[in-house]
Amino acid sequence: MNALEITRFAVRGLTANKMRSVLTMLGILIGVAAVILLVAVGQGSSESIKQRIQSLGANTLTVSASFSGGFGGPGGRSGGGGGPRTQARGLTLDDARALAGSGNAPSVKSVSPVVTASSATTTYEGASHDISQVVGTYPSYFEATNKPVASGAYFTNQDVTGVRKVVVIGKTVAEELFGQADPVGGRVSIEGVSFTVVGVLKESGSTGGQDADDIAIAPLPAVQQTLSGYGSLGSIVIQATSAETTDAAEAEITAILNQRHDITGSATADYRILNQASLQETVTEATGTFTVLLGAVAAISLLVGGIGITNIMLVTVTERTREIGIRKAIGAPRGAILGQFLIEATLLSLIGGLLGVGVAVAGSQFTIAGVRPVIVPQSIVLALGVSVAIGLFFGSYPANRAAKLRPIEALRFE
Amino acid sequence: MNEPLNGPLNGPTARPGDGAYSAGNGWTTAVPCDPPPADSPRDDVPGGEASGAEPVLLIRDVRKIYGEGEATVHALRGVSLTVERGDYVAIMGASGSGKSTLMNIIGCLDIPTTGTYLLGGTDVGVLDDVQLARVRNRRIGFIFQSFNLIPRMSALANVELPLAYGGVRAADRRRRALAALGLVGLADRVGHQPNELSGGQQQRVAVARALVTSPTLLLADEPTGALDSTSTRDVLAIFDRLSVSGRTIVVITHEDDVAAHAKRVIRLMDGQIVEDRRQAPVDGPPPLAGLRPPTEAVSDR
Numbered sequence: 001m002n003a004l005e006i007t008r009f010a011v012r013g014l015t016a017n018k019m020r021s022v023l024t025m026l027g028i029l030i031g032v033a034a035v036i037l038l039v040a041v042g043q044g045s046s047e048s049i050k051q052r053i054q055s056l057g058a059n060t061l062t063v064s065a066s067f068s069g070g071f072g073g074p075g076g077r078s079g080g081g082g083g084p085r086t087q088a089r090g091l092t093l094d095d096a097r098a099l100a101g102s103g104n105a106p107s108v109k110s111v112s113p114v115v116t117a118s119s120a121t122t123t124y125e126g127a128s129h130d131i132s133q134v135v136g137t138y139p140s141y142f143e144a145t146n147k148p149v150a151s152g153a154y155f156t157n158q159d160v161t162g163v164r165k166v167v168v169i170g171k172t173v174a175e176e177l178f179g180q181a182d183p184v185g186g187r188v189s190i191e192g193v194s195f196t197v198v199g200v201l202k203e204s205g206s207t208g209g210q211d212a213d214d215i216a217i218a219p220l221p222a223v224q225q226t227l228s229g230y231g232s233l234g235s236i237v238i239q240a241t242s243a244e245t246t247d248a249a250e251a252e253i254t255a256i257l258n259q260r261h262d263i264t265g266s267a268t269a270d271y272r273i274l275n276q277a278s279l280q281e282t283v284t285e286a287t288g289t290f291t292v293l294l295g296a297v298a299a300i301s302l303l304v305g306g307i308g309i310t311n312i313m314l315v316t317v318t319e320r321t322r323e324i325g326i327r328k329a330i331g332a333p334r335g336a337i338l339g340q341f342l343i344e345a346t347l348l349s350l351i352g353g354l355l356g357v358g359v360a361v362a363g364s365q366f367t368i369a370g371v372r373p374v375i376v377p378q379s380i381v382l383a384l385g386v387s388v389a390i391g392l393f394f395g396s397y398p399a400n401r402a403a404k405l406r407p408i409e410a411l412r413f414e
Numbered sequence: 415m416n417e418p419l420n421g422p423l424n425g426p427t428a429r430p431g432d433g434a435y436s437a438g439n440g441w442t443t444a445v446p447c448d449p450p451p452a453d454s455p456r457d458d459v460p461g462g463e464a465s466g467a468e469p470v471l472l473i474r475d476v477r478k479i480y481g482e483g484e485a486t487v488h489a490l491r492g493v494s495l496t497v498e499r500g501d502y503v504a505i506m507g508a509s510g511s512g513k514s515t516l517m518n519i520i521g522c523l524d525i526p527t528t529g530t531y532l533l534g535g536t537d538v539g540v541l542d543d544v545q546l547a548r549v550r551n552r553r554i555g556f557i558f559q560s561f562n563l564i565p566r567m568s569a570l571a572n573v574e575l576p577l578a579y580g581g582v583r584a585a586d587r588r589r590r591a592l593a594a595l596g597l598v599g600l601a602d603r604v605g606h607q608p609n610e611l612s613g614g615q616q617q618r619v620a621v622a623r624a625l626v627t628s629p630t631l632l633l634a635d636e637p638t639g640a641l642d643s644t645s646t647r648d649v650l651a652i653f654d655r656l657s658v659s660g661r662t663i664v665v666i667t668h669e670d671d672v673a674a675h676a677k678r679v680i681r682l683m684d685g686q687i688v689e690d691r692r693q694a695p696v697d698g699p700p701p702l703a704g705l706r707p708p709t710e711a712v713s714d715r
Contacts, residue, residue, distance in 0.1 A: 005578050016566050326562045329523060330576040330623065331551020333544050407550075408523040411562065 006336055010343035013316065024312045025352035028390070031302030032356025032383045033363065038298045040364050040373035042291025047374055049287060053280045059109075059243050060144050061250055062274040063257070064235040065090045089261055089270055090232025098256055099238065105256060107249035110140035112237045113220055117227035122177065122216070124188045129176035131169075132214040134190065136223025137237070142168075144239035147217070152184035152199030160219040165226075167195040170213035171203045190216065193226040246277045295379075302383070305352070306390035313345050313398035324402050325410025338403035345395020346388060353387030468535045470631050470662045471497035471520060476529030478515050478685075489515040490526070491685040497631075501696045502657040503664045504676035512685040514635070517666045521633050522550050534630045551580050555624025559636035561616040563608040569595060569619045570604040576627045594622040598652055614645025621652055625661075632656065632663045638672055650675050654703040675702050 014021045093113055100111040117134040135141070139154050155166045167188065174183045174197075183197045195218060204212045224230050240249035250273050263269050317324070324337055357380055364373040478490040489512045497503055507513040518524035519531060522538055531538050534553055541549060550556075555576075563572045573591040582590070595604055598618040608616055617637060624632055634653070638646040654675055657663055665672060673679045674693075677700050681689035694701045 002581075012566070322562070323564050326564055327575070327579070328547065329521070329550060329556050329558075329562070330579065331547050331549075331627075332579045333547040335544075336579060406523075408518050411523070411558070 003339070006339040007343050007347075009340045010347060013320075013340065013344050014347060017316070020312060020315075021348060024308055024348050025355065027305030027308040028302070028349045028352030028387050029305075029356040029359060031298065031305040032353045032387050033359040034298035034301050035295060035383045035386075036357060036360035036375065036379050037363050037368075037373060038294035039291055039379040040360070040375045041368050041371050042287065042294045043376050044374040045371045046284065046287035046291060048371065049283050050280065053276065053283060054146070059240040059246050060276045061238045061240065061246060061253065062235050062276075063091060063095075063238065063253060063271055064274065065232065066270055066272040091234075091236055091271060092232055095257060095260055096233065096236050098260055099236065099253060105249065105252040107240050107245035107252055109239045109241045110144055112138045112141035112144055112239075113233045114141065114235045114237055115220060115223055115228040116234045117223060120191050120216070120227060122173070122188050122190045124177040124186060127177045127179075129173060131173055131190070131216045132211065133216075134223060134227055135215065135217045136220040136228065137217060138220060140239070141217065141237055144237050147204070148202045149199040150202040151182065152197070155198055155217075155219055160221060163221040163225060164219060165193060165195045165222050166198045167216050167218040168199040168201060169197055169217075170201045170211075170215040172211050172213040173216055174200045190218075191227055195222075243277065246275055250275055299386075302386060302390065305387075306349070306394040309345050309348055309391060310394040310397060312348075313341060313395050314401070316344070317341060317398045317402040320402075321405060321410050321413040324405050325407045325413065328405070328407035329411060334403045337405075338399050341399035341402045342392060342395050345399065346391035349387045349391030349395075350384075353384045356387070357384060468499070469496045469532075470499050470501070470534055471495060471664070472530075472532035472535075473520070474530045476516075476519060476526040476531060478512070478519065478524070479527045488685055490519075492529070493682075493685070493687055495680065495687065497662065497664065498696050499662055500657075500660050501662055502653070502675070502677040502694075502700050504673035504679045505664065505666050505682060506668060506670075506673050506679060507682035508668065511682040513666050513668075513682050515685075516682065517633065517635050517664075520631075520664060521554055521556060522546050547579075551576055552627055553630040555627060555629040555632045557617070557620050557624050557632065557634035557637045559639040561608070561613070561620045561640070563616055563619055563623075565608055568605050568607055569600060569611065569622075572608070572619055573623045573626050576623060580627060590626055591622070594626040595619070597625065598622045599648075612645070613641050614648050617641060617645065617649050618652065621649065625656070630662065632661055634663065634665045636667055637665060638667070638669065646671070650702075654700050657700045658703055675700055677701065 091113075096111050096113040099105055099108060115136040117136075118132060120131045120134045122129050122131050138160055139157060142148070142154050149168060150171070152168070154168060155164070158164075159166050167190070169177075169183060169188075177183065177188060178186060183200055186197045187194050188197060189195070195216075201213065201215070201217075228234075238249060238253060240246040253273060254269075257271055258264070258269065261270055327337060360380075360383075361375065364375050473493060473495040476490055476493045477488070480487040480489055491512075493512075493516060505513050505516060515524065519526050520533075522533070525539060533549065536549070538546070538549060556562075563569075564575065567575075570588070570591055573594055574587045577587040577590060592601070592604065595601055598621050600615060600618050600622065603611060603615060603619075606615075608619070611619065617640075621637075624634075632653075637653075638649055641649065650672065653663055653665070657677070663676075665676060667673055677692070677694040677696060677698070679689070679691045679693060680687055681691075
C-alpha cells in the first residue's frame with residue numbers, strides 16, 4: 001500500500017461528489033485569492049505612496065511656519081483677534097540666508113525660500129486656466145524637489161536677482177493654455193502680469209486628487225511683486241547633502257532657527273521641519289499596518305474556508321462510515337484510512353489554493369480602487385503553504401475519526 | 415509445531431496439539447496436508463501458512479461480556495472450538511445466540527473478554543491494530559450478508575482492494591483479481607460497478623474479493639441471507655467447490671439449507687455450543703457437493 005495508491009483512493013473519493021468538492025474548494029480559493037490580492041493591493045498602494053514621496057524630492061527638509069506654537073499658546077487663543085499669528089514670527093528671507101550662508105550648517109546643500117500663491121488666473125491668446133499653485137523660489141528648488149524640465153530650461157539666478165518675469169510651467173498648465181503648441185518662449189499673463197515661459201516640467205503625476213502638474217514656478221521676487229506680496233515666506237525647502245545627513249541637517253537648521261527666533265528652553269518653536277525621510281518612514285509604517293490589516297481580514301476568510309473543509313470531511317466520513325468499515329475488515333491499516341482522508345482534505349485545500357493563486361494573479365492585472373496591485377511573491381508561497389496546512393490541520397480531525405472507527409461498528413452503520 | 419512462525423504476524427506459537435480441544439465428537443484425525451489452495455502459494459506473506467497439522471482455528475473458553483453492572487450481557491459463555499484445515503463449518507443459532515459475536519471474534523473484528531483465540535497458530539489476542547489489520551488482510555476472507563462492496567468501484571477494483579492494502583504490485587494484483595473473478599464465474603463482469611450487478615453477482619464478487627488473498631480462512635456471515643433461491647444455490651455451489659479444493663470455510667447462518675452443505679454443523683444457544691455434528695469427513699468432499707456440477711451452478715443468469 002503505497003502513497004500513490006492512497007492518493008488514488010482519495011481522488012476517487014473527491015470525484016465521487018464533485019459538486020461538494022468544488023464548493024469546498026471555492027472556500028479555500030476565495031480565501032487564498034483574497035489574501036494574495038489584498039496584500040498585493042496594500043503593497044501597490046504603499047509603493048505608489050512611496051513613489052509620490054520620492055517625487056517630492058530626495059533628502060529634502062521643508063521648514064514652514066507653525067502658527068499654533070510660539071509664545072502665543074493658550075493666551076493667544078483667549079486674546080481673540082490678535083491671536084498667536086501676530087506673536088509668532090514667520091519665516092523670512094533672512095532666515096533662509098542665515099541657513100545658507102552662516103557656515104553652521106555643513107549638511108545643507110541648498111536652501112530655497114518659497115512663496116506660493118494659489119488659484120492664479122492665467123491666460124494665453126484667449127485660453128484661460130486657473131493654475132492651482134504658483135511657486136516663487138530660487139533655481140535650487142527644482143533640484144531639491146525633484147522637478148526636471150521636459151523642454152526649455154530652468155530660470156537662473158540672474159532671473160531671480162533681475163526680477164525677470166519668467167516662468168516654468170507644469171504639464172497640465174502647458175496643455176490647458178498651449179494645447180499641442182510649444183509653450184517655451186510664449187508669453188502668458190498671470191493675474192494680469194505678463195510672464196515668459198522658459199520651460200515645461202516633466203509630468204509627475206497626480207498626488208492624491210491634487211494635480212501636481214498644475215503648477216507654475218517663477219523667480220521668488222517676481223512672484224512676491226505680482227502675486228503674494230513681500231510678507232513672510234511660505235516655507236523654506238532645504239536639500240541635505242545626502243540621505244544620511246538629513247537628520248544632521250535638521251539639527252543644524254533647528255539650532256540656527258531657534259537662535260534667530262529666540263526660542264529657548266521649553267518654549268515651543270514657531271516653525272516646524274518636515275523631514276522627507278522620516279515622513280517616508282512614517283508612511284511606510286502606516287501602509288505596512290494597512291497591508292497587515294487587509295491580510296488579516298483575508299486570512300479570516302481563509303480560516304472560514306478551512307472550517308468548511310472540516311465540515312465537509314466530517315460529512316464525508318459519516319457518509320462513508322460503512323465503506324471505512326469494509327476497508328478495515330478487508331485489512332486496511334489505520335494509516336491507510338488516515339492517509340486517504342488526510343489526502344482528500346489536503347487535495348481540496350491545495351487545489352483550491354492553486355486556483356486561488358490563479359485568480360489572484362489574474363485579478364492583480366486590474367486596477368483595484370485606483371491602486372495597481374503588486375503581487376508579493378512571499379504572499380503566494382505563504383497562502384499556498386497555509387492552505388495546505390489548513391487541509392492537514394482541519395482534515396486531521398475527521399481523518400482521525402475515520403481511522404479510529406472500529407470496523408465492527410462501522411460495518412453495522414447504516 | 416514443526417514450523418516456527420516468523421514475520422510480522424509473529425505471536426506466541428500455538429500450544430502443542432491438544433486433542434481434547436479438537437472437537438467434542440472424536441474427530442481428532444490429523445488432517446492430511448491439503449492440496450495448495452486454488453491460487454498459487456502466497457510467497458509474499460511470511461508465516462502466512464501454518465503447517466498442515468496446525469488447526470486453522472483454535473478457540474479456547476472464549477467469553478464475551480458486553481456492558482457493565484446491571485446491563486451486563488454474556489454474549490459468549492465459554493466457547494471452545496477447533497477447526498481443522500479444509501473443514502467446512504456451519505455455525506447456526508437463533509438471533510441472540512452469540513453467533514454474530516463469535517463471527518466477529520473469529521474475524522478479528524472484535525476481541526474476546528477472556529479466553530484465547532489462535533488463528534493458524536497465531537494468538538490474535540496479543541496483536542496490535544496494525545497486526546490485526548494485516549491478519550484480516552491476509553488470513554481471513556470476509557463474505558458479508560449485505561455484500562459490502564465499495565460503491566462506485568468496478569468489480570475488478572473491489573476484488574483488487576485487499577491486494578492493494580496487502581501491498582501487492584499492480585500487475586500481479588490485476589492478474590490475481592481476474593483469476594478470482596473467473597473462479598466465481600464473473601470474468602465478463604469485471605468492469606461493472608456494484609449497482610450494475612444483481613445481488614447474486616455482487617455476492618460472487620464479494621466471494622472473489624474474499625478469495626483473492628488466498629486466506630487461511632473464508633468467513634461468511636449469512637452469505638445467502640439477502641439472496642433469492644437461484645443466487646443462493648450459485649453461491650453455495652461455489653462454497654462447495656472451494657471446499658472440495660481444500661479451502662477452510664466457516665459459515666454463520668440460521669438456514670438449515672445452508673448448513674446442509676457444511677461438513678460440520680455447530681449450533682449455538684445462549685452463548686454456548688449445544689451441538690457439534692459432523693456431516694462429512696474433514697478430508698472428504700462436502701455432503702452436497704456431488705449433487706450438482708459446480709460449473710452449471712455458477713452459470714450466469
